[in-house]
Amino acid sequence: MQPSPHTHSTPGPGIGPSGPPGHVVVVGGGISGLAAAHRLVTAGARVTLVEASGRLGGKLRTGEIAGVPVDLGAESMLARRPEGIALARAAGLGDLLQPPATATAAIWTRDALRPMPQGHVMGVPGTPEALAGLLTPEGVARVGRERELPPAAVGDDIAVGQYVAERLGREVVDRLVEPLLGGVYAGDAYRISLRAAVPGLFAAARRHGHLLDAVQEVQREAAAAAPAGPVFTGLAGGIGTLPDAVAGTIRAHGGTLLTRTRALGLARTPDGWRVRTEYGTLEADAVVLAAPAWSTAELLADSSPAAAAGIGRIEYASMALVTLAFRRADTAALPAGSGFLVPPADGRAIKASTFSSRKWAWLDESAPGLTVLRASLGRYGEEAQLDWDDADLVAAALADLATATGLRARPVAHEVTRWIGGLPQYPVGHVTRVARIRAEVAKLPGLALCGAAYDGVGIPACVADGQRAADEILATPTLARGTGEGAGQ
Known part of the structure; x- marks a missing residue:
């Protein structure tokens, strides 16, 4: 994955101990970690977020195909939960919220x-x-x-x-x-x-x-x-623009966001926590772990073996997303609607297809001569396709699209995005497991968890979990002393 020029910040070896009380380190720069950092920094805490990859946003990612901006990950969020929309508005994107142009699926x-x-x-x-x-x-x-x-x-x-x-x-x-x-x-x-x-x-x-x-x-x-209105909403320009907007708000409030900075270790200190990174050590009054389950389990192995064991048992599914651009004149016979889902019982390669140009007015207007479609492949336990070459994934997607819709044109451009370990699995007993994990973590003052692995995989659920983790941290005595009234405004 290429780093975003808006979020990439490579630290040197000079990362050092924190200054005054009220310093929180957030490990993980997906939307949960960004939501936690946003809540913390706007409450007056001093925040350093570290992200191992070269970009922020996790499964929210934008890109281009045939010169047109597209989402290469999640493309919408529930509109009937308030947290995602509220965060978009707080990041200055309220005017760009846009419901699907059609919600008719097959x-x-x-x-x-x-x-x-x-x-x-x-x-x-x-x-x-x-x-x-x-x-x-x-x-x-x-x-x-x-x-x-x-x-x-x-x-x-x-x-x-x-x-x-x-x-x-x-x-x-x-x-x-x-x-x-x-x-x-x-x-x-x-x-x-x-x-x-x-x-x-x-x-x-x-x-x-x-x-x-x-x-x-x-x-x-x-x-x-439910209020009147659409079930889902997106953003003009792509839902993947949300992370950079939130990151900009965090920086505007004094937060530090470090990409390409892997957290290697976590240890308790007499006054808080020490986070060891590739480039040095961060001393923190509190820590929010918003990384994927496997990374969080490794970081907690010494501080809370019981929590680490529970987190380490959380499994993930991987998937691939094939985005295709066609000349619009070649797609006139495409069926109406926003796309279709595919039952695994039918033995097809793809599990879903979205007619993106039909679904999103902003995309339709930005590329009037093109039709953008996308197809997803890969399910839990059925992920051998992800080892295929890009060309084979594209060919499989095109073959299924032709059979389902009659679309036999060749695309003018394509993009394959692999999400390895992209979606946590919630098997029977998951709620009880998460409750036990949280009970163990609660024994460690100044530490909180959040992310899709625990209480929901949708954007609003992840935002809510990040905000809940931040509120837990803000309620600790050390942080309460370090975030004076009016700080961060």
Whole structure:
């Protein structure tokens, strides 16, 4: 990955001990770490963020294809959670928030593009009628018999796929739940925790013996609580512009952001913490660990072996993103909508495709002669494709796109982005594991964790976790003494 010229800052060997109280080191420059640093520095703390790679933003990344700016990672965030939008506004991007131009998607299954059904919760339907055309008649009828089954309890946790298959049949899981969950976690529905991945449905399922009743309750609550407006939003220019904007705000408040600076060790001191890096040592009153699970586990091995062991067991899935630019005249027959998802049961190479120029007005307007599409490949346990050459990944994506949509034109440009260890997995028991990890970390004053590995993989969830970690640190006595009223304003 190439460093961003806006975030790259290479420290020399002169990193030294901190000055006055109130110094926090944030390890990890993804959106969670940036959110934590932003919260801390605007509260008056002195912040140094260290990031091992050459750029900030983690899975948020922009690039170019055929001279057009595009997202090469996450492209949108939930609009019905406030944290991501609020951070974008705080970073000066409020005027660039933009909902999708179309949210009409499809499922490519049983050799046809079929409309995404309405009225579901992460693919779990509330009525059998919603699935007509997507499932076989037998599959739809199976859903309709769910209330004839004895009521079931979900217990402390259960795999999404197991629970839904038992109540509604495997066809619902294989044709709808799997592709939707796969789009978020690149995982296996028969391993993913209902409690961690779909907490609202888990809570409702504990109150109802029948799954259809639980889904309908979640839908009623969502309709009552959600403000009018789109479910998702992006940013003109790409959601990947958010990290640099947040970084600029952090710098404006006096924060220091160091890329290409790997944290090698973490140790307690009588007054706080010592973070050993490639270029020297940082003395800190407190530390926020916002790095991926494997890095965090290594850093905590001496200070908290129990927490390190739990974190080290968190697994990740890898994926590849193939971005393609076509002459617009060659894509006139492309189906309507924003794209489609692909159930793994159908054995295709790709797991999803987004018609980016259709989905985002800013992209459509910036390249009126081009159509930009992207396709993703790779799921947990099915990642052999990531070892393919770029040319083979592009060929696989084009072959599936041709079969699904009839698009047989050759692209004028392509870009392959590999996200190795990109998406943490939330198997059954994940919530309990995270609670134990946090309980162990809480025994160490002035230390907090955040990131996608714990409480949610979406942008708002990661922002919220970073802010929660910052608030924990700000509540410690040392930091309270070091952040005077009005500091940082």
